[in-house]
Amino acid sequence: MYSIPQLQQIIQKAMDDKQYPSHPKELYEPIAYLMALGGKRLRPALVLMATDLFGGDIYKAIKPALAIETFHNFTLMHDDIMDKAPLRRGKPTVHEKWSESVAILSGDVMFVEAFKLMIQVDVFILPQVLGVFNDTAVGVCEGQQIDMNFETARRVSVTDYVEMIRLKTAVLLGGALKIGALIGDASLSEADKLYDFGLNLGIAFQLQDDILDVYGDPKKFGKQVGGDILSNKKTFLLIKALELADEQTLQQLNGYLDSATISPSEKVMAVTAIYNKLNIKAIAQAEMMAYAEIGLKALSEIDAPDERKMILKEFASILVERDN
Amino acid sequence: MYSIPQLQQIIQKAMDDKQYPSHPKELYEPIAYLMALGGKRLRPALVLMATDLFGGDIYKAIKPALAIETFHNFTLMHDDIMDKAPLRRGKPTVHEKWSESVAILSGDVMFVEAFKLMIQVDVFILPQVLGVFNDTAVGVCEGQQIDMNFETARRVSVTDYVEMIRLKTAVLLGGALKIGALIGDASLSEADKLYDFGLNLGIAFQLQDDILDVYGDPKKFGKQVGGDILSNKKTFLLIKALELADEQTLQQLNGYLDSATISPSEKVMAVTAIYNKLNIKAIAQAEMMAYAEIGLKALSEIDAPDERKMILKEFASILVERDN
Numbered sequence: 235m236y237s238i239p240q241l242q243q244i245i246q247k248a249m250d251d252k253q254y255p256s257h258p259k260e261l262y263e264p265i266a267y268l269m270a271l272g273g274k275r276l277r278p279a280l281v282l283m284a285t286d287l288f289g290g291d292i293y294k295a296i297k298p299a300l301a302i303e304t305f306h307n308f309t310l311m312h313d314d315i316m317d318k319a320p321l322r323r324g325k326p327t328v329h330e331k332w333s334e335s336v337a338i339l340s341g342d343v344m345f346v347e348a349f350k351l352m353i354q355v356d357v358f359i360l361p362q363v364l365g366v367f368n369d370t371a372v373g374v375c376e377g378q379q380i381d382m383n384f385e386t387a388r389r390v391s392v393t394d395y396v397e398m399i400r401l402k403t404a405v406l407l408g409g410a411l412k413i414g415a416l417i418g419d420a421s422l423s424e425a426d427k428l429y430d431f432g433l434n435l436g437i438a439f440q441l442q443d444d445i446l447d448v449y450g451d452p453k454k455f456g457k458q459v460g461g462d463i464l465s466n467k468k469t470f471l472l473i474k475a476l477e478l479a480d481e482q483t484l485q486q487l488n489g490y491l492d493s494a495t496i497s498p499s500e501k502v503m504a505v506t507a508i509y510n511k512l513n514i515k516a517i518a519q520a521e522m523m524a525y526a527e528i529g530l531k532a533l534s535e536i537d538a539p540d541e542r543k544m545i546l547k548e549f550a551s552i553l554v555e556r557d558n
Numbered sequence: 559m560y561s562i563p564q565l566q567q568i569i570q571k572a573m574d575d576k577q578y579p580s581h582p583k584e585l586y587e588p589i590a591y592l593m594a595l596g597g598k599r600l601r602p603a604l605v606l607m608a609t610d611l612f613g614g615d616i617y618k619a620i621k622p623a624l625a626i627e628t629f630h631n632f633t634l635m636h637d638d639i640m641d642k643a644p645l646r647r648g649k650p651t652v653h654e655k656w657s658e659s660v661a662i663l664s665g666d667v668m669f670v671e672a673f674k675l676m677i678q679v680d681v682f683i684l685p686q687v688l689g690v691f692n693d694t695a696v697g698v699c700e701g702q703q704i705d706m707n708f709e710t711a712r713r714v715s716v717t718d719y720v721e722m723i724r725l726k727t728a729v730l731l732g733g734a735l736k737i738g739a740l741i742g743d744a745s746l747s748e749a750d751k752l753y754d755f756g757l758n759l760g761i762a763f764q765l766q767d768d769i770l771d772v773y774g775d776p777k778k779f780g781k782q783v784g785g786d787i788l789s790n791k792k793t794f795l796l797i798k799a800l801e802l803a804d805e806q807t808l809q810q811l812n813g814y815l816d817s818a819t820i821s822p823s824e825k826v827m828a829v830t831a832i833y834n835k836l837n838i839k840a841i842a843q844a845e846m847m848a849y850a851e852i853g854l855k856a857l858s859e860i861d862a863p864d865e866r867k868m869i870l871k872e873f874a875s876i877l878v879e880r881d882n
Contacts, residue, residue, distance in 0.1 A: 258703040312666060316659040335640040338662060339703055342636060345669060346695045353688050360684055364677050371670045379582040379663055 235542060236286060238549060241279040248296050249275075249303070254347075264328040264340040265347065268307050271323045276549075277410050278303040283549065284414025284428055287542050294355070295417045298363065301351035302410045305367075308344040309374055311337055316382065345371075352413075359416045366416070370409030377402025390468045392477070396437060404436025427536045431546065434529030439553045441522040444469040446557065448506055449515055454557045460502030466491050470521065471514050472505075478512045526554050559866060560610060562873060565603040572620050573599075573627070578671075588652040588664040589671065592631050595647045600873070601734050602627040607873065608738025608752055611866050618679070619741045622687065625675035626734045629691075632668040633698055635661055640706065676737075683740045690740070694733030701726025714792045716801065720761060728760025751860045755870065758853030763877045765846040768793040770881065772830055773839055778881045784826030790815050794845065795838050796829075802836050850878050 236244075249269060254262040278299035285295040313319075314327040315337050321327060329337035355363050380398045384390050411432040415425035447462040448471060462469050479487055490496060490504050509515065533546055560568075573593060578586040602623035609619040637643075638651040639661050645651060653661035679687050704722045708714050735756040739749035771786040772795060786793050803811055814820060814828050833839065857870055 258700055258707060260707065261700060261703045312662055316662060334658075335706060336703075338636055338640060339699055339706075342665075342669070343696060343699045345666070346692055346699070349673065349688070349695075350692045353685060353692070357681060357685055361677060361681055364673070364688075368670055368674045368677070371673075372667060375663055375667045375670070376582055376585060379585045379660075382659060382663075383582060383584065 235545070236282070236292065238279060238283075238545060238552070241282045241292075242275050244282065244292070244296065245275045245278045245299055245303070248300055252300065260332065260336050261340050261343050264311070264332055264336055265304075265307075265344050267331070268311055268322070268328055269304070271325055273323070275303060277306050277406060280407060280410040280432065280549070281414035281417075283545055284411040284420075285418035287428070287536070287538050287546065288415060288418030288420040288424070289538075289542075290414075290418025290420075295414050297351045297354040298413055298417060299410075301348045301367070302406070302413070304344055304351060305348040305371065306406060308341050308348060309378070311341040311344065313378055316378070355417055362422070363413050363416055366409050366412050370405050373401045373405035373409075377405075384468050387468070389476070390473055392470065392473055395468065395470060395473050399437055399440040400433065403440045404433045407436035407439070408432035424536055424538075427532045430532035431529045431536075431550075434525045434532065435550055435553055438522045438525040438529065438550075441470055441518055441525065442554055442556065444471055445515060445518050445522070447471075448502075448509060451557055460498075460506070463502050463505045464498055470518055471509055474517055475505075475509055475512050475514050478514075478517075479508070483508060483511070522554060526550060560606070560616065560869070562603060562607075562869060562876070565606045565616075566599050568606065568616070568620065569599045569602045569623055569627070572624055576624065584656060584660050585664050585667050588635070588656055588660060589628075589631075589668050591655070592635055592646070592652055592668075593628070595649055597647070599627060601630050601730060604731060604734040604756065604873070605738035605741075607869055608735040608744075609742035611752070611860070611862050611870065612739060612742030612744040612748070613862075613866075614738075614742025614744075619738050621675045621678040622737055622741060623734075625672045625691070626730070626737070628668055628675060629672040629695065630730060632665050632672060633702070635665040635668065637702055640702070679741055686740055686746070687737050690733050690736050694729050697725045697729035697733075701729070708792050711792070713800070714797055716794065716797055719792065719794060719797050723761055723764040724757065727764045728757045731760035731763070732756035748860055748862075751856045754856035755853045755860075755874075758849045758856065759874055759877055762846045762849040762853065762874075765794055765842055765849065766878055766880065768795055769839060769842050769846070771795075772826075772833060775881055784822075784830070787826050787829045788822055794842050795833055798841055799829075799833055799836050799838050802838075802841075803832070807832060807835070846878060850874060 254266055256262065281295050281299035281302055282292045285292050310322060311328050314322055315329045315334055319327050320330050327337070328340065332340075352363065352367050353360065377398055377400070380394075381402055384395075384398065408429040409432075412425045412429040415428045420428070444462065447469065448460060450459055452459045458464075462472070466472075475487060476484065487505065487508050490501055490508075493501070496504070530547065530550060533543055533550075536543070578590055580586065605619050605623035605626055606616045609616050634646060635652050638646055639653045639658055643651050644654050651661070652664060656664075676687065676691050677684065701722055701724070704718075705726055708719075708722065732753040733756075736749045736753040739752045744752070768786065771793065772784060774783055776783045782788075786796070790796075799811060800808065811829065811832050814825055814832075817825070820828070854871065854874060857867055857874075860867070
């Protein structure tokens with residue numbers, strides 16, 4: 235049994251050891267650059283946790299874990315182009331530092347690198363592992379497209395929103411766990427329960443992200459507090475507020491969203507005040523906890539020793555209690 | 559044994575039967591659109607030819623053949639963004655018809671679709687097949703990057719150029735054949751010989767493309783004759799001309815390349831006249847034939863019935879004798 239920091243360290247070591255070709259440098263330098271920008275490495279840690287849960291050899295899961303982290307960073311590289319994001323973890327994004335063409339093509343190679351890492355599992359589980367990985371990849375792309383469609387949609391329902399974050403964020407957590415479970419020789423039904431744990435925790439994770447954007451401690455939250463409000467992003471909080479507001483409040487809220495003259499700090503304050511009046515934070519937290527509990531219930535039904543489940547419960551509480 | 563048109567028909571039928579999800583439509587409509595724009599389907603036909611060469615069941619090779627065609631079209635979708643191409647086979651490119659974001663993300667999903675098709679081979683050959691496919695994908699991306707680097711390079715050698723087209727164009731033909739051979743239960747050494755056939759034919763194929771751009775019959779050649787000359791593209795013809803020109807001719811040639819005032823038709827005529835003076839067409843044809851012959855020699859060394867090799871020889875002559 236391992237602790238989360240131990241697993242993160244094992245992953246970091248494997249990432250540091252990973253070498254990319256040197257030529258053509260426009261393809262490989264951006265991969266090394268983006269992968270080195272950091273992050274908590276929680277997704278690859280999930281692969282190892284899942285293998286360990288079923289008593290498997292975590293060293294068999296390291297390459298697939300790196301595959302998950304490489305795939306995740308590939309999606310960030312391409313998403314940043316589409317979102318025209320200038321910064322990633324405080325550093326210039328790949329398309330800003332190099333060019334859009336480099337970010338497209340280097341991302342494509344990164345995706346192949348992820349596949350090259352993922353196929354390094356025992357051949358008897360290879361078809362299932364790749365089936366999960368492909369489904370995950372399709373889901374993440376679909377989620378990103380639906381998220382982009384939301385930008386221009388007039389109204390988004392909570393149901394549609396949760397479906398979007400399920401695809402864009404949660405299936406990768408579920409997929410990472412399921413792949414780790416298969417490497418740990420779990421049966422398909424046990425692996426599916428762990429997938430459900432990851433999927434629901436993933437939805438809770440994104441809801442917590444939405445809450446932190448507005449209610450996070452500016453000292454601890456890595457991004458600008460209120461960033462979602464300033465970009466009119468249709469988060470759970472805004473969608474719920476639009477749903478619950480009476481006519482007068484709705485008019486006010488839409489006024490702030492449409493205003494071209496309001497200052498950024500005023501806008502964040504005014505929209506937050508409406509959220510407060512409508513009790514949105516507590517509603518969002520209740521929604522988040524509900525998904526976390528569905529996830530924990532799936533975990534409780536898995537046939538594995540309780541002490542091995544501890545790390546996944548700890549992981550769940552980190553996700554929902556985190557302040558950054 | 560099958561004829562090339564029979565194989566093309568089998569592939570077209572399988573492509574017509576292929577269904578994509580309907581939602582989100584921005585992801586899947588561009589895939590169906592690009593795949594339906596046509597083309598000779600030679601790459602997937604190669605997969606089937608290779609399986610048939612070794613007496614394998616070509617119906618086991620259809621999904622992997624579609625994987626190769628899907629992958630090829632994915633690279634076109636992304637390359638067209640990078641090359642800012644407005645048209646593909648006379649129709650608007652995906653980034654023109656939809657948007658760049660759609661072309662990036664729809665391309666990413668297309669790549670996953672290719673993987674989903676490719677993993678549908680017998681599990682005992684799956685690791686090798688995916689190894690070939692991954693290496694092929696990396697090669698194609700590297701080739702595209704090197705090709706883009708050539709745009710701003712002052713001077714490119716013939717050796718560097720052939721290495722670029724080997725990666726960008728030829729490895730996919732080799733990879734398609736090797737995968738088909740593995741499905742046909744060929745030994746690795748026989749599959750590698752067929753790879754060499756495809757690789758060298760692929761280089762010949764691109765050299766013929768370079769020749770046709772200048773010397774093709776405008777009625778038969780699908781693109782504008784002289785397009786490479788107008789865009790100063792460093793093709794085999796230009797590279798060789800720059801290498802062989804005496805000082806005065808070199809000055810003339812560079813003058814045409816750098817001129818901002820020369821009319822397009824004058825430029826094509828003037829550069830073609832220099833090519834003619836330097837005998838570039840014959841030199842390029844000799845180079846092309848040399849690669850075709852290396853390929854045919856590799857084919858002759860394969861342990862398979864001569865009558866089954868006929869279709870691949872026919873394919874080789876189509877490639878080098880084609881006028882479009």
